[in-house]
Amino acid sequence: MEEPNIIVERYDPALGVCVPASYFVPLKDGITVLQVLLYISETYDTTLAFRYGCRATKCGECAVDVNGRPRLACLTPAREGMTISPLKHLRPIRDIIVDRAPLDERISELRLYVKSSGERPLGALKVPESYERLIGCLECYGCVSSCPQFDWKKREFGGPYVFVRLAQLHLDPRDGEDRRAQARSLGIERCSSCSQCTCVKGIAIRRDAIGTLLGEGKA
Amino acid sequence: MLTQLECDVLCIGAGGGGIVAAVTAAERGARVIVLSKRPYGSGNTRIAGGLVLLPNISPEDSPEALMRDMVVAGEFLNNQALVETFCERAPHAAELMEQFGVIFSRKRSGTLAPLPVPLAGHGFPRTLTIYSEGVPIGTALRGAASRVGVQVLDETIAVRLIGDGANVAGAIALRWLTGEMVMIRAKQTILATGGLGWLYYPHTSNSRAMTGDGYVLALRAGAELVDMEQQQFIPFALTHPEPMVGIVCGEPAIAGPYGRLLDAKGRQILTRVRMKTRAQVSAAMSLAKEHGIATQHGGMVLDLTPNLKKVLGTKMFEFLKRTFPSMIDAVRRAYGEDAAKGRTPWDVFPTAHYQMGGIKVTPDCRVWGVKNLFAIGEVQGGLHGGNRIGSTSLAELFVFGSLAGNLAAEAASRTGDISVDISTAKETSAHTNSLPGKSGSHKPIFLVRRLQRILWENVGPIRDEGRLTHALEEIQRIREMQSDVCISGRRECNPDWLDAIELDAMLLAGEVIVRSALMRKESRGGHVRLDYTRRDDKAWLKNIVVGMHDDTLALRAEDVPLSRIHLGSKGGANPLRERIQFLILNILPRKAQSKILDARLNLGDDS
Numbered sequence A: 001m002e003e004p005n006i007i008v009e010r011y012d013p014a015l016g017v018c019v020p021a022s023y024f025v026p027l028k029d030g031i032t033v034l035q036v037l038l039y040i041s042e043t044y045d046t047t048l049a050f051r052y053g054c055r056a057t058k059c060g061e062c063a064v065d066v067n068g069r070p071r072l073a074c075l076t077p078a079r080e081g082m083t084i085s086p087l088k089h090l091r092p093i094r095d096i097i098v099d100r101a102p103l104d105e106r107i108s109e110l111r112l113y114v115k116s117s118g119e120r121p122l123g124a125l126k127v128p129e130s131y132e133r134l135i136g137c138l139e140c141y142g143c144v145s146s147c148p149q150f151d152w153k154k155r156e157f158g159g160p161y162v163f164v165r166l167a168q169l170h171l172d173p174r175d176g177e178d179r180r181a182q183a184r185s186l187g188i189e190r191c192s193s194c195s196q197c198t199c200v201k202g203i204a205i206r207r208d209a210i211g212t213l214l215g216e217g218k219a
Numbered sequence B: 001m002l003t004q005l006e007c008d009v010l011c012i013g014a015g016g017g018g019i020v021a022a023v024t025a026a027e028r029g030a031r032v033i034v035l036s037k038r039p040y041g042s043g044n045t046r047i048a049g050g051l052v053l054l055p056n057i058s059p060e061d062s063p064e065a066l067m068r069d070m071v072v073a074g075e076f077l078n079n080q081a082l083v084e085t086f087c088e089r090a091p092h093a094a095e096l097m098e099q100f101g102v103i104f105s106r107k108r109s110g111t112l113a114p115l116p117v118p119l120a121g122h123g124f125p126r127t128l129t130i131y132s133e134g135v136p137i138g139t140a141l142r143g144a145a146s147r148v149g150v151q152v153l154d155e156t157i158a159v160r161l162i163g164d165g166a167n168v169a170g171a172i173a174l175r176w177l178t179g180e181m182v183m184i185r186a187k188q189t190i191l192a193t194g195g196l197g198w199l200y201y202p203h204t205s206n207s208r209a210m211t212g213d214g215y216v217l218a219l220r221a222g223a224e225l226v227d228m229e230q231q232q233f234i235p236f237a238l239t240h241p242e243p244m245v246g247i248v249c250g251e252p253a254i255a256g257p258y259g260r261l262l263d264a265k266g267r268q269i270l271t272r273v274r275m276k277t278r279a280q281v282s283a284a285m286s287l288a289k290e291h292g293i294a295t296q297h298g299g300m301v302l303d304l305t306p307n308l309k310k311v312l313g314t315k316m317f318e319f320l321k322r323t324f325p326s327m328i329d330a331v332r333r334a335y336g337e338d339a340a341k342g343r344t345p346w347d348v349f350p351t352a353h354y355q356m357g358g359i360k361v362t363p364d365c366r367v368w369g370v371k372n373l374f375a376i377g378e379v380q381g382g383l384h385g386g387n388r389i390g391s392t393s394l395a396e397l398f399v400f401g402s403l404a405g406n407l408a409a410e411a412a413s414r415t416g417d418i419s420v421d422i423s424t425a426k427e428t429s430a431h432t433n434s435l436p437g438k439s440g441s442h443k444p445i446f447l448v449r450r451l452q453r454i455l456w457e458n459v460g461p462i463r464d465e466g467r468l469t470h471a472l473e474e475i476q477r478i479r480e481m482q483s484d485v486c487i488s489g490r491r492e493c494n495p496d497w498l499d500a501i502e503l504d505a506m507l508l509a510g511e512v513i514v515r516s517a518l519m520r521k522e523s524r525g526g527h528v529r530l531d532y533t534r535r536d537d538k539a540w541l542k543n544i545v546v547g548m549h550d551d552t553l554a555l556r557a558e559d560v561p562l563s564r565i566h567l568g569s570k571g572g573a574n575p576l577r578e579r580i581q582f583l584i585l586n587i588l589p590r591k592a593q594s595k596i597l598d599a600r601l602n603l604g605d606d607s
């Protein structure tokens, strides 16, 4: 057997920690992290638990950490020696699956939906360019893994996902709530001297979302 | 242990159809539960291209014209009563979507920016687009569900409908993250589980959830399925590298006015690709592969370079790139920058995209032959006949989601006690519950992979008696192995367990497709047979209807009532008008051409 070249940090709920497991995967040209996970599961261990959906960078189900950074498994080229692990700062459930529920719940708690004042649909609407850039958020929750402040247990801090959603709403010309005030009450000032958050699809979270909510620049 | 829950309306599926129905019912005061096999709001709705039907943009357009286009493109298999309901309500679908939170692309001036050209099969421009395609629909759906307080059971798989005789009254489901079984009693149940493209993995554009569960849930509850042999294979998908096989990179419109479709020897397979329906182009490519020469990757060649030599072609390609950004992005990742710019040809082959056939319903989405059950979205059958024209599906989710949500809420308010045959329900639950720890010789995933290969090779874009019979034998063989599967003992997040449940649905859904395909001895729509290459309106203007009695499938052919649109009607693009427009345009100086096109295609405007 060949030397192992891939490490998967598999969360074990009985032990309450991630246990690293090493595998050998032939890294053919163009192979992605998702392909590696499928290979491991179909070659060595069908019980390896991971999520994926569309294989085409659109559903957001396959977000994982690769070498400690959040990535979409279907978009990321596989590399020798890489480590795949669950997204950080969320509750791991099993292997690389994390609990999405605490962030799902934020949507109703924080009213993360358009509170429209009754505009006629399909009518004239000035849509800011930064809205167009932010609305591509896949809700994969990868960004919270890159945030040094976020912890799913601490509700007082919003974190990058919530701030992206608040900024979308702030920029939505139909929304009537004060989303900047909401962001302030969720500790967004902590972000003003930090720009570590990253998005698996390349959304400029610090500039377009946090900057907008902090009232920086012309936004 | 079996947890028991109760509600007025149960929605199975949390894509567009399921959530729109759930929100509508909840707004009418119903207590609603939604089941979602995958994280909710995911599914095919979220990964869609975001093309949404808006009829009547053009003054010559009308509900009749839309209906004609749908039925002519559907090769007359459509359930015309259902199409009529759809066409009447279709103008409101886009409005409803904005009320849910989506914003359609606007021009800089703020007014809507619909696509100025018709999609394949449409006679008029009728399409809105969304910034970032289907993604914001998913976000809006999740927001709407939270706004009205719908209870979502996430990553929860319905395994069987429950009830009493022909009355459906909820479902048994597995909560996959925890391994717990639940029984949900419901006064009214709505099936919105989407399609079955995953039966053809990796040759599919669909999301992993699309294993045909809803068809099987309905069939086992006494419903009938109609025209299940009708799959839409969208013509242009990537053929390599391995992780990208089957990922869609365009519908016929992407060919542009001068794009050529060739086999590996450079022979043209089909002319005027852009004017053809998806079914026609896919059939031509599959036949060419059968008779002619495919590339080393098993594909055909889509050569867009002739477009770049003309003003019209260049402008159209620019426009298409902007309209389908994620598809161009996929081409870039697979074939490189030059290909993404249209400068080098694309290696392409059809991929399973949409299931036209499905659960037989009345025009108000009630499932035939079963009480208290609705079916909406892709799992429903009959709206699209033998071929779906682009942008109608996302609209359909809002049209029928709101219709069914309203009717279900109203019916629930009049439904008294829920009667459930508890012993059968408990038996099903106990069976599913006993799967972890089962010892045997085969891991379910390998049987799933084998089935997927068999289906693609034998009941994919090309069929004939020999292949179909072979597929049936193989399905039988896999079934025998299914009784000897081995499943790890863990309860929480157990992939083997999920695979085993999905395998069970996929085997039955696959068998229904194969048997229906065997029965239809002609080629029509998405169903292409080498041994019966022609459409035969005399013998086969019929719907193939499948039911199940005592675990055995029963098939019959029913005449299609042509209530409104009759054979011989014309629909879709008007090639003559287009040709004249092209001719006039080509006489003008290049600069003038450029100006006219920029204005028509909104190209100067970065909306």
Ligand SMILES: Cc1cc2nc3c(=O)[nH]c(=O)nc-3n(C[C@H](O)[C@H](O)[C@H](O)COP(=O)(O)OP(=O)(O)OC[C@H]3O[C@@H](n4cnc5c(N)ncnc54)[C@H](O)[C@@H]3O)c2cc1C
Pocket: B012, B013, B014, B015, B016, B017, B018, B035, B036, B037, B038, B039, B040, B041, B042, B043, B044, B045, B046, B047, B048, B049, B050, B051, B052, B053, B156, B157, B158, B159, B192, B193, B194, B195, B205, B206, B207, B209, B210, B213, B214, B248, B353, B354, B376, B377, B378, B379, B390, B391, B392, B393, B394, B395, B397
């Ligand atoms: C790549 C792609 C692009 C497309 N582009 C367009 C477009 O631009 N315009 C257009 O009109 N149409 C488009 N379509 C078609 C359209 O997106 C789909 O037909 C439509 O979204 C289906 O919606 P749905 O609600 O029926 O199902 P889906 O959105 O697929 O949702 C199905 C839901 O059911 C759940 N589910 C499945 N089985 C079970 C079970 N056993 N128990 C519980 N839950 C279950 C799933 O988890 C999911 O939540 C596209 C399709 C694809 C694949």
